[in-house]
Amino acid sequence: MTLRRRIAKPKHQESEDQSSHISGPPQQLDLNTILNTGKRDPQTILQLQRTIGNRATQSLLQRQTNTIQRAFTLNDTDWKEARTLNATKPGTEGVTGVFFISNKAGEQLVIKPARRGARSVMATSIMKDVGVDTSGIRNIPFNSTEDKKLRKVVKKLINQKKATENALLQWGKLPTSDFDSFVVMEKVENLKTFQNIANGSGFEDIGEFSRMLDRMWSSAFWFDLGRVHAADMMMGNSDRLDHLNIKNIFVNSETGRAVGLDLALETSGFDTVTKQTPEGLPKSLEGNEYKDWVTYAIEGVEGKRMQLNRRGEVVEGSTGLRGGEVGPSDTRLLTDEGRIRTKIVALHDRVKAELEMGQTNDVQQRIQAWDNANWDEATTGFVNGMRQGMLVLNQKIESGAYDDEARRLKNEFGDDPNIETTVIKLRNMYYQQMQNDPDVVEAELRIQLETYAKWLHTGQGYNPFDRNKFVLDKRRRGRGAIPMGKTLNIN
Secondary structure (H helix, E strand, C coil): CCECCCCCCCHHHHHHHHHCCCCCCCCCCCHHHHHHHCCCCHHHHHHHHHHHCHHHHHHHHHHHHHHHHCCECCCCECHHHEEEEEECCCCCCCCCCCEEEEECCCCEEEEEEECCHHHHHHHHHHHHHCCCECCCEEEEECCCHHHHHHHHHHHHHHHCCCECHHHHHHHHCCCCCCCCEEEEEECCCCEEEHHHHHHCCCCCCHHHHHHHHHHHHHCCHHHHHHHHHHHHHHHCCCCCCCCCCHHHCEEECCCCCEECCCCCCCECCHHHHHCCCCCCCCCCCCCCHHHHHHHHHHHHHHCEEEEECCCCCEEEEECCCCCCCCCCCCCHHHHCHHHHHHHHHHHHHHHHHHHHCCCCCCHHHHHHHHHHECHHHHHHHHHHHHHHHHHHHHHHHHHCHHHHHHHHHHHHHCCCCCECHHHHHHHHHHHHHHHHCCCCCHHHHHHHHHHHHHHHHHCCCCCCCCCCCEECCCCCCCCCCEECCCCCCCC
16 A cells, blocks of 8 residues: 655644635634633623523533633642542653543543653743644642642542552652652643554554554654654754654654654753763863863764773763763754654664564555655655754744743752753754855864854853854864854854
C-alpha cells in the first residue's frame, strides 16, 4: 500500500487565509466559551434563549454552575474532588513514572515528581510558542500549602483502597532527593507514540495501521514534528530525535498531528559548564571558558573540549552532563540538512526494525505500508516545519520574552543555574548565521559566538552581530568584527 499525500497547509496558515474572506453576520454563540468563561450577563442569557430555547438555556446554566462547583481543571483544581489514583511504572513515562488522578466525572490530571520544576514550565513555554499541541502545565513546590493538600488527598485515596496497586507502590517510592516539586499537567487524549506504531499497540490490524499512517501524512504530522524539533533544539532537549527515542515521538491518533510532550530544558549557566562538577567532570582550561560554553550550547553533551586529566595532562574530553537531566542536544541538527535527512532515515529504519519483530499475522503488510509512505515528503515537511518554528522562536528571543519568563520563574521558584537564556540566544544566533550566510565558516563563526557569549554574560566587549554597527568581514573572519557601516542579515 502506497501512502502519498501532500502535506496539508498548517493550521495557522489556514486561519490566516480564511480570515481575509470571512464576512457577513456574527457567528452563533460558542457554548463551550460560555461554559468556560462563566458568562451569565442578561444579554448573553437572552441570546441563548433566542438561540436554543428557554429550557435548554436553563439546563446549560445549571451545567455551568455544577462545573464551577466541581472544578477539576489545571488552574482551578479542587483536590478533594479526586476519586481514584493510578500510575505508570518508572521508565514508561519518564525516569520517575507519572500519576493519574481522576474525579467522579472521569476527568484526569497528570502528576509527576520534578527536579527543579521551573525548568518544565520554561520548556513548555518554548514548545507552546512554536504552535504545536502540548500539555498545559503548572508547578506545585514541595511543602507548599497545595502540596500538603494533595498529599492528604492521596493518603485518603490509598486508605480507601481507591488507588491501584501500582500507584500505591510508586507513591511509596516517591523520590525526595533532588526533587523539589510536582508538575501538574493536562492529560492529552488519543495519544500514541512511535513505539506504539512499531509494536502495534492500539492498531490491531493492517487497516487501522494504514489509516493511522494516512492520517499522519495527510495532516501535516511531519511539519508539526519539525516545529517540535525546533523547540527541542532551543531548549536543548536531546531525548527525542537526537537520541532517536521513539517513545518520545507523540502523535494524536485521531487527528494525525504531532504532539510536543516529555520536555527537558538543558540551558546550563557559565559556572555550571566551566567549573568542576560535583560528579567530577573537570573544569575548563584557563582562557577556554567561553569556548567551552559555546561548545556546550552548539554540540551538546558530546561536544569536544580540552581539559586536564588526573595526572595533570591536557587531553581531549567531552562536555558531559552538566546541570541537566538528559544532556544538551546537538544544535547542528538544525543547520546541517544532511544530518537531518540522515536522522529521518534512521527514524524510518528504527521503527521498521521494531515492526520486523512483531508477532501479528500482517507483519509484512505493515512493513510494506511503512516503506511505501512518502518519505521525501516527510523530510521536506519536517524541514519546513523546523524553519517555521525557528522563525517564531527567533522573534520571541529578540523580543526578550524568555528573559522575562526566566526572571518570573526565578522570583517564583528561586534561582536555577540551569535556566540561562544566554544559551538559548547562542543556539539561535548559530542557527541564524548558518542558515542565512552561505559563505559562513563554522570554526570562525564560533570565535564570534565566544565574543557574543562574553558580551551577553558580562556586558564586556561588544556584540559582533549588532546589525547597526558591525558585520563579519568575509576577508578577515575570525579576527574580530569590524565597523563597516553595513547591516548583517540575521533575519
